Amino acid sequence: MALLQNHIAVVTGAGGGIGRAIALGYAREGARVAALDIDPAAASETAKQIKGAGGKADGFALDVSNRADCNAIAKRIADEIGRVSILVNNAGITRRSGIGGDAETVAREWDDIIGVNLNGVFNVTHAFLAPLRASKGRIVNLGSIQSFVHVRTPSSPAYTASKHGVLGFTRALAAELGKDGVRVNAIGPGLIETAINANARANHPEMIKTFIDHTPLGRAGQPEDIVGPAIFLASDLSAYVTGSIVMADGGYRTV
Template sequence: MDSFSLKGKVALVTGASYGIGFSIASALGQAGAKVVFNDINQELVDSGLAAYKEAGLEAYGYVADVTNEEAVAALIKQIEEEVGTVDILVNNAGIIKRIPMVEMTAAEWRQVIDIDLTGPFIMAKAVIPAMIEKGHGKIINICSLMSELGRETVSAYAAAKGGLKMLTKNIAAEYGEHNIQCNGIGPGYIETPQTAPLRVEGHPFNNFIIDKTPAARWGTPEDLKGPSVFLASEASDFVNGHILFVDGGILASIGKQP
């Protein structure tokens, strides 16, 4: 089982002060990695540091905007000086705007694309040269069911996550010969503070998700831990360009008969 160990590795998870990013970073830390994360402001970083400390994990937090190329370059340089070269990058930072397409402004569209797609491009571009030099590296992009499916009001998000799926495959194709593996995780509908209002018993959307999911439940952040450790570890060294959907079987099913 040593191939699953992340001991001695430096893992950078973007936007990991809370939620899915925090759960993934915690799992990598529990597997032995040094946990590094960033967020958009100091308040979020401070709350993240407190959460990791409460979980019994040492973590290094930094303020950086993943869409700012100069800020990202400075972030990676600081991490290399203070923690070490990044071995594992998890592109988790993202946003969603639920707005009907004809009501969405181009500025709102660009903001979603910039954070959810251009951000992972900038982050990956910043860490790949050192990974090539070291002869190994892992990049995990947090994709979505919307990398495969469309849904009302999420046109920009679906376009960004579909693009992230193809960026994942292209990084694998372009840098696989350097022993760099780039894969994606596609979470299904996960229990987070943001989805709490939708998960009230009797809420139409809650019923819709449970009926649509063969597992008959929402996913939890803990459901993403094992897949994350696998894709970050040597156990997945011959897995490249793959999107691992952690969705309780949604993509395998047409749904229950009425």
């Protein structure tokens, strides 16, 4: 029996990387998937791949930083697809300049990153709260090693702050929504090879080496490495798990 049969899952940032892998994985487990992405063609491509593999999916354009659009898409999905029971807040962006750069750039990056990585998680969660409550749903948020520490490689304070915020929001929601039967957890990926770090991988091999040298499993992760934890947290396998973060980081945080 598939693990996510009869579920409707919304995945943000599902047009590529980890989000697409989770969307495909959920569909393999029987969920009907709404793939949301700021890039509508990428969202449609994910839905096409799912349908090509025999699954059920639709692609929608959504910028998670736009609160009104989040509310509108929640209404549209309720009308056109049905009651959402799984939400994956995956959309995220990063920048790699520290606090000491050009003042205007640093301030813009702060606004952009907090707007997507933290406000976006609130916007989408709030928009889908009613169906998630009604279905005793499951929320899975994408945290990071940077939910705990600022990494050894160039990164932005805004990214670290946003991912600490995602973990805090995960715990707060788990506490508030537990009585409704809604479970809220996070996944903390290590270095996963996706577009978000393509430039660093191409142009800063020393940065990648620092990361891998610090990773007990000795390799970078692939988007597929996040799919198992994401299925676990969305399925009844994790029926008594809430407010947790599952680290999928090759052991990075243990050393």
